[in-house]
Amino acid sequence: MDSGDLVIDVAGLHKSFGKFGALNGLDLQVERGQVHGFLGPNGAGKSTTIRVLLGLLSADSGRVRLLGGDPWRDVVELHRRLAYVPGDVSLWPSMTGGEAIDLLGSLRGGIDEARRADLVERFELDPTKRGRQYSKGNRQKVAIVAALASDVELLILDEPTSGLDPLMENVFQEVVGEAVARGTTVLLSSHIMAEVEILADRLSIIRDGVIVETGTLSELRGHMRTTVRAELATVHDIDRVAVLHEVHLDGNHLTATVDTDRIGEAMEALTACGLRSLTVTPPSLESLFLRLYEQDDETETTR
Numbered sequence: 547m548d549s550g551d552l553v554i555d556v557a558g559l560h561k562s563f564g565k566f567g568a569l570n571g572l573d574l575q576v577e578r579g580q581v582h583g584f585l586g587p588n589g590a591g592k593s594t595t596i597r598v599l600l601g602l603l604s605a606d607s608g609r610v611r612l613l614g615g616d617p618w619r620d621v622v623e624l625h626r627r628l629a630y631v632p633g634d635v636s637l638w639p640s641m642t643g644g645e646a647i648d649l650l651g652s653l654r655g656g657i658d659e660a661r662r663a664d665l666v667e668r669f670e671l672d673p674t675k676r677g678r679q680y681s682k683g684n685r686q687k688v689a690i691v692a693a694l695a696s697d698v699e700l701l702i703l704d705e706p707t708s709g710l711d712p713l714m715e716n717v718f719q720e721v722v723g724e725a726v727a728r729g730t731t732v733l734l735s736s737h738i739m740a741e742v743e744i745l746a747d748r749l750s751i752i753r754d755g756v757i758v759e760t761g762t763l764s765e766l767r768g769h770m771r772t773t774v775r776a777e778l779a780t781v782h783d784i785d786r787v788a789v790l791h792e793v794h795l796d797g798n799h800l801t802a803t804v805d806t807d808r809i810g811e812a813m814e815a816l817t818a819c820g821l822r823s824l825t826v827t828p829p830s831l832e833s834l835f836l837r838l839y840e841q842d843d844e845t846e847t848t849r
Protein backbone atom coordinates (compact mmCIF):
# COMPACT_ATOMS: atom_id res chain seq x y z
CA MET A 547 0.00 0.00 0.00
CA ASP A 548 1.11 3.52 -0.75
CA SER A 549 1.92 4.97 2.66
CA GLY A 550 0.60 8.32 1.40
CA ASP A 551 -2.91 6.86 1.69
CA LEU A 552 -2.50 6.28 5.41
CA VAL A 553 -4.07 9.07 7.41
CA ILE A 554 -3.01 7.44 10.66
CA ASP A 555 0.11 5.30 10.80
CA VAL A 556 1.21 4.10 14.22
CA ALA A 557 3.76 1.35 14.82
CA GLY A 558 5.23 -0.05 18.02
CA LEU A 559 3.82 2.69 20.22
CA HIS A 560 4.80 2.57 23.89
CA LYS A 561 3.60 4.84 26.66
CA SER A 562 4.02 4.28 30.40
CA PHE A 563 2.69 6.18 33.36
CA GLY A 564 5.28 5.48 36.03
CA LYS A 565 5.70 1.70 36.07
CA PHE A 566 2.37 1.08 34.37
CA GLY A 567 2.54 0.37 30.65
CA ALA A 568 -0.62 1.88 29.16
CA LEU A 569 0.48 1.27 25.54
CA ASN A 570 2.68 -1.74 24.91
CA GLY A 571 3.67 -1.78 21.24
CA LEU A 572 0.47 -0.59 19.59
CA ASP A 573 0.07 -0.65 15.80
CA LEU A 574 -2.76 1.20 14.09
CA GLN A 575 -3.25 2.07 10.44
CA VAL A 576 -6.16 4.02 9.03
CA GLU A 577 -6.54 4.61 5.31
CA ARG A 578 -7.95 7.76 3.76
CA GLY A 579 -11.73 7.74 3.51
CA GLN A 580 -12.15 4.90 5.98
CA VAL A 581 -14.19 4.71 9.17
CA HIS A 582 -11.97 2.84 11.56
CA GLY A 583 -13.59 1.50 14.72
CA PHE A 584 -11.22 1.58 17.70
CA LEU A 585 -12.75 -0.77 20.20
CA GLY A 586 -11.78 -1.95 23.62
CA PRO A 587 -12.89 -2.18 27.22
CA ASN A 588 -12.46 0.73 29.59
CA GLY A 589 -8.82 1.23 30.51
CA ALA A 590 -7.52 -0.55 27.37
CA GLY A 591 -5.60 2.51 26.16
CA LYS A 592 -7.91 4.11 23.56
CA SER A 593 -7.78 7.63 24.97
CA THR A 594 -4.05 7.40 25.61
CA THR A 595 -3.51 6.48 21.94
CA ILE A 596 -5.76 9.33 20.84
CA ARG A 597 -3.98 11.83 23.09
CA VAL A 598 -0.69 10.82 21.45
CA LEU A 599 -2.29 11.28 18.01
CA LEU A 600 -3.48 14.74 19.04
CA GLY A 601 -0.03 15.79 20.28
CA LEU A 602 -1.37 16.14 23.84
CA LEU A 603 0.89 13.41 25.15
CA SER A 604 4.38 12.43 24.04
CA ALA A 605 5.06 8.77 23.36
CA ASP A 606 7.97 6.90 24.98
CA SER A 607 8.81 5.13 21.73
CA GLY A 608 7.32 4.07 18.43
CA ARG A 609 6.36 5.74 15.19
CA VAL A 610 3.36 8.04 14.91
CA ARG A 611 2.37 9.72 11.65
CA LEU A 612 -0.84 11.67 11.28
CA LEU A 613 -1.94 13.16 7.93
CA GLY A 614 1.65 12.71 6.82
CA GLY A 615 3.00 14.79 9.70
CA ASP A 616 4.33 14.41 13.23
CA PRO A 617 1.56 15.10 15.77
CA TRP A 618 4.02 16.43 18.35
CA ARG A 619 6.00 18.74 16.03
CA ASP A 620 3.34 19.76 13.47
CA VAL A 621 0.58 20.33 16.01
CA VAL A 622 -0.69 23.69 14.69
CA GLU A 623 -0.86 22.65 11.06
CA LEU A 624 -2.42 19.26 11.82
CA HIS A 625 -5.14 20.67 14.06
CA ARG A 626 -6.42 22.81 11.17
CA ARG A 627 -7.03 19.59 9.28
CA LEU A 628 -8.70 17.51 11.98
CA ALA A 629 -11.49 17.76 14.50
CA TYR A 630 -11.65 15.96 17.83
CA VAL A 631 -14.59 15.06 20.02
CA PRO A 632 -13.72 13.71 23.48
CA GLY A 633 -16.07 11.63 25.59
CA ASP A 634 -16.25 14.25 28.32
CA VAL A 635 -16.55 17.65 26.69
CA SER A 636 -15.85 20.66 28.88
CA LEU A 637 -17.01 24.05 27.63
CA TRP A 638 -16.20 27.62 28.61
CA PRO A 639 -18.78 28.28 31.37
CA SER A 640 -19.92 31.74 30.29
CA MET A 641 -19.66 31.30 26.52
CA THR A 642 -22.80 30.22 24.64
CA GLY A 643 -22.86 26.93 22.79
CA GLY A 644 -23.06 28.81 19.49
CA GLU A 645 -19.99 30.87 20.35
CA ALA A 646 -18.12 27.72 21.36
CA ILE A 647 -19.00 26.09 18.01
CA ASP A 648 -17.67 29.14 16.13
CA LEU A 649 -14.52 29.34 18.23
CA LEU A 650 -13.74 25.65 17.77
CA GLY A 651 -14.48 25.98 14.06
CA SER A 652 -12.18 28.98 13.65
CA LEU A 653 -9.29 26.95 15.10
CA ARG A 654 -9.91 24.45 12.32
CA GLY A 655 -9.94 26.88 9.42
CA GLY A 656 -13.63 27.59 9.20
CA ILE A 657 -17.15 26.30 9.45
CA ASP A 658 -19.71 25.44 6.80
CA GLU A 659 -22.58 27.69 7.92
CA ALA A 660 -25.35 25.76 6.18
CA ARG A 661 -24.14 22.51 7.69
CA ARG A 662 -23.83 24.13 11.11
CA ALA A 663 -27.48 25.26 10.97
CA ASP A 664 -28.61 21.83 9.78
CA LEU A 665 -26.69 20.03 12.55
CA VAL A 666 -27.98 22.36 15.28
CA GLU A 667 -31.51 21.59 14.14
CA ARG A 668 -31.08 17.84 13.82
CA PHE A 669 -29.41 17.54 17.21
CA GLU A 670 -32.13 19.79 18.70
CA LEU A 671 -29.42 21.91 20.29
CA ASP A 672 -30.22 25.33 21.77
CA PRO A 673 -27.03 27.27 20.90
CA THR A 674 -28.00 30.29 23.00
CA LYS A 675 -27.44 28.60 26.36
CA ARG A 676 -24.20 29.13 28.23
CA GLY A 677 -21.63 26.41 28.77
CA ARG A 678 -22.43 26.03 32.45
CA GLN A 679 -26.15 25.51 31.70
CA TYR A 680 -25.68 22.51 29.41
CA SER A 681 -26.17 18.93 30.52
CA LYS A 682 -23.47 16.37 29.72
CA GLY A 683 -25.36 15.22 26.60
CA ASN A 684 -25.75 18.79 25.36
CA ARG A 685 -22.05 19.52 25.84
CA GLN A 686 -21.35 16.45 23.68
CA LYS A 687 -23.71 17.85 21.05
CA VAL A 688 -21.86 21.19 20.99
CA ALA A 689 -18.56 19.41 20.33
CA ILE A 690 -20.11 17.07 17.75
CA VAL A 691 -21.73 19.96 15.84
CA ALA A 692 -18.47 21.94 15.94
CA ALA A 693 -16.51 18.96 14.62
CA LEU A 694 -18.94 17.99 11.88
CA ALA A 695 -19.60 21.55 10.69
CA SER A 696 -15.85 22.09 10.22
CA ASP A 697 -14.24 21.28 6.89
CA VAL A 698 -11.65 18.77 8.00
CA GLU A 699 -9.98 15.70 6.53
CA LEU A 700 -9.99 13.67 9.72
CA LEU A 701 -12.43 13.23 12.60
CA ILE A 702 -11.05 11.74 15.80
CA LEU A 703 -14.01 10.73 17.94
CA ASP A 704 -13.28 9.29 21.39
CA GLU A 705 -16.49 7.75 22.76
CA PRO A 706 -18.31 10.77 21.32
CA THR A 707 -21.88 9.73 22.08
CA SER A 708 -21.55 9.15 25.82
CA GLY A 709 -24.54 10.83 27.43
CA LEU A 710 -26.60 11.06 24.22
CA ASP A 711 -30.03 9.44 24.20
CA PRO A 712 -30.74 6.69 21.61
CA LEU A 713 -32.56 9.04 19.22
CA MET A 714 -29.56 11.34 19.14
CA GLU A 715 -27.29 8.30 18.68
CA ASN A 716 -29.18 7.69 15.45
CA VAL A 717 -28.68 11.30 14.35
CA PHE A 718 -24.99 10.89 15.15
CA GLN A 719 -24.75 7.76 13.00
CA GLU A 720 -26.43 9.62 10.12
CA VAL A 721 -24.26 12.72 10.23
CA VAL A 722 -21.03 10.74 10.51
CA GLY A 723 -22.21 8.72 7.50
CA GLU A 724 -22.66 12.00 5.61
CA ALA A 725 -19.16 13.13 6.58
CA VAL A 726 -17.79 9.86 5.23
CA ALA A 727 -19.71 10.42 1.99
CA ARG A 728 -17.88 13.77 1.72
CA GLY A 729 -14.60 11.86 1.94
CA THR A 730 -13.75 12.46 5.61
CA THR A 731 -11.62 9.85 7.38
CA VAL A 732 -12.89 8.82 10.82
CA LEU A 733 -11.30 7.19 13.85
CA LEU A 734 -14.18 6.22 16.13
CA SER A 735 -13.37 4.85 19.55
CA SER A 736 -15.88 3.05 21.71
CA HIS A 737 -16.24 0.33 24.31
CA ILE A 738 -19.58 -0.72 22.76
CA MET A 739 -19.48 -2.99 19.73
CA ALA A 740 -22.95 -2.05 18.46
CA GLU A 741 -21.94 1.59 18.25
CA VAL A 742 -19.15 1.11 15.73
CA GLU A 743 -20.52 -1.92 13.89
CA ILE A 744 -22.86 0.16 11.71
CA LEU A 745 -20.30 2.74 10.62
CA ALA A 746 -16.93 1.03 10.64
CA ASP A 747 -15.20 -0.31 7.51
CA ARG A 748 -12.43 -1.74 9.63
CA LEU A 749 -11.99 -2.42 13.30
CA SER A 750 -9.04 -2.61 15.61
CA ILE A 751 -9.64 -4.13 19.00
CA ILE A 752 -7.33 -2.97 21.78
CA ARG A 753 -6.70 -4.69 25.06
CA ASP A 754 -4.03 -3.87 27.63
CA GLY A 755 -2.37 -1.39 25.28
CA VAL A 756 -1.96 -3.65 22.23
CA ILE A 757 -4.14 -4.41 19.22
CA VAL A 758 -5.45 -7.97 19.60
CA GLU A 759 -7.60 -8.13 16.46
CA THR A 760 -7.77 -5.99 13.35
CA GLY A 761 -9.64 -6.33 10.08
CA THR A 762 -12.89 -5.75 8.29
CA LEU A 763 -16.10 -6.88 9.94
CA SER A 764 -16.22 -9.98 7.76
CA GLU A 765 -12.56 -10.81 8.45
CA LEU A 766 -13.23 -10.61 12.18
CA ARG A 767 -16.30 -12.78 11.75
CA GLY A 768 -14.09 -15.26 9.88
CA HIS A 769 -11.98 -15.70 13.02
CA MET A 770 -15.05 -16.68 14.96
CA ARG A 771 -16.79 -20.00 15.13
CA THR A 772 -20.17 -20.58 13.54
CA THR A 773 -22.69 -22.71 15.42
CA VAL A 774 -24.13 -25.66 13.49
CA ARG A 775 -27.20 -27.66 14.53
CA ALA A 776 -27.98 -30.77 12.48
CA GLU A 777 -30.08 -33.90 12.53
CA LEU A 778 -28.13 -36.83 11.10
CA ALA A 779 -28.91 -40.39 9.98
CA THR A 780 -25.86 -41.67 11.83
CA VAL A 781 -23.77 -40.01 14.51
CA HIS A 782 -21.43 -42.96 14.86
CA ASP A 783 -18.04 -41.41 13.98
CA ILE A 784 -19.01 -37.82 14.49
CA ASP A 785 -16.37 -37.07 17.13
CA ARG A 786 -13.67 -38.05 14.63
CA VAL A 787 -14.63 -35.12 12.38
CA ALA A 788 -11.78 -32.72 13.06
CA VAL A 789 -13.49 -29.54 11.86
CA LEU A 790 -16.25 -29.87 14.47
CA HIS A 791 -15.61 -28.37 17.89
CA GLU A 792 -17.64 -28.34 21.11
CA VAL A 793 -19.64 -31.33 19.92
CA HIS A 794 -22.87 -32.10 21.82
CA LEU A 795 -25.15 -34.99 20.92
CA ASP A 796 -28.76 -35.52 21.85
CA GLY A 797 -29.81 -38.72 20.08
CA ASN A 798 -29.24 -37.96 16.40
CA HIS A 799 -29.24 -34.21 16.99
CA LEU A 800 -25.84 -32.60 16.83
CA THR A 801 -24.77 -29.19 18.05
CA ALA A 802 -21.22 -28.10 17.30
CA THR A 803 -19.11 -25.12 16.36
CA VAL A 804 -17.01 -24.72 13.21
CA ASP A 805 -14.32 -22.22 12.25
CA THR A 806 -16.21 -19.94 9.89
CA ASP A 807 -13.66 -20.38 7.10
CA ARG A 808 -14.07 -24.20 7.25
CA ILE A 809 -17.86 -24.40 6.91
CA GLY A 810 -17.54 -26.15 3.54
CA GLU A 811 -15.52 -29.03 5.00
CA ALA A 812 -17.98 -29.37 7.87
CA MET A 813 -20.91 -29.57 5.45
CA GLU A 814 -19.19 -32.35 3.49
CA ALA A 815 -18.58 -34.32 6.67
CA LEU A 816 -22.19 -33.87 7.83
CA THR A 817 -23.57 -34.79 4.42
CA ALA A 818 -21.59 -38.03 4.63
CA CYS A 819 -23.48 -38.76 7.89
CA GLY A 820 -26.85 -38.42 6.16
CA LEU A 821 -27.89 -34.87 6.81
CA ARG A 822 -31.65 -34.56 7.53
CA SER A 823 -31.92 -30.98 8.80
CA LEU A 824 -29.53 -28.12 9.39
CA THR A 825 -29.36 -24.68 11.01
CA VAL A 826 -26.28 -22.52 10.81
CA THR A 827 -25.91 -19.49 13.08
CA PRO A 828 -23.15 -17.06 12.10
CA PRO A 829 -21.07 -15.57 14.90
CA SER A 830 -22.00 -12.15 16.19
CA LEU A 831 -19.32 -9.56 16.65
CA GLU A 832 -20.75 -8.96 20.06
CA SER A 833 -19.70 -12.50 21.01
CA LEU A 834 -16.17 -11.90 19.70
CA PHE A 835 -16.01 -8.76 21.74
CA LEU A 836 -17.45 -10.40 24.85
CA ARG A 837 -14.85 -13.15 24.55
CA LEU A 838 -12.15 -10.49 24.69
CA TYR A 839 -13.84 -8.98 27.74
CA GLU A 840 -13.95 -12.39 29.40
CA GLN A 841 -10.22 -12.86 28.85
CA ASP A 842 -9.84 -9.50 30.47
CA ASP A 843 -11.76 -10.66 33.53
CA GLU A 844 -9.69 -13.83 33.73
CA THR A 845 -6.42 -11.94 33.83
CA GLU A 846 -8.01 -9.66 36.40
CA THR A 847 -8.79 -12.55 38.78
CA THR A 848 -5.40 -14.26 38.38
CA ARG A 849 -3.48 -11.12 39.28
Ligand code: ADP
Nearest residue numbers: 563566568586587588589590591592593594595
Ligand atom coordinates in the same frame (compact mmCIF):
# COMPACT_ATOMS: atom_id res chain seq x y z
P1 ADP B 1 -9.50 3.87 27.59
O1 ADP B 1 -9.63 5.20 26.92
O2 ADP B 1 -9.36 2.73 26.65
O3 ADP B 1 -10.59 3.62 28.58
P2 ADP B 1 -7.13 5.07 28.74
O4 ADP B 1 -6.25 5.28 27.57
O5 ADP B 1 -7.85 6.25 29.27
O6 ADP B 1 -8.15 3.88 28.43
O7 ADP B 1 -6.28 4.47 29.94
C1 ADP B 1 -5.42 3.35 29.77
C2 ADP B 1 -4.75 3.05 31.09
O8 ADP B 1 -3.81 4.07 31.40
C3 ADP B 1 -5.73 3.00 32.26
O9 ADP B 1 -5.34 1.97 33.12
C4 ADP B 1 -5.56 4.35 32.91
O10 ADP B 1 -5.84 4.28 34.28
C5 ADP B 1 -4.10 4.65 32.65
N1 ADP B 1 -3.84 6.10 32.53
C6 ADP B 1 -4.33 6.93 31.58
N2 ADP B 1 -3.87 8.18 31.75
C7 ADP B 1 -3.08 8.17 32.85
C8 ADP B 1 -2.30 9.16 33.54
N3 ADP B 1 -2.25 10.42 33.14
N4 ADP B 1 -1.61 8.75 34.62
C9 ADP B 1 -1.64 7.46 35.04
N5 ADP B 1 -2.34 6.49 34.44
C10 ADP B 1 -3.06 6.82 33.35
Ligand code: MG
Nearest residue numbers: 592593594705
Ligand atom coordinates in the same frame (compact mmCIF):
# COMPACT_ATOMS: atom_id res chain seq x y z
MG1 MG C 1 -11.13 6.61 27.05
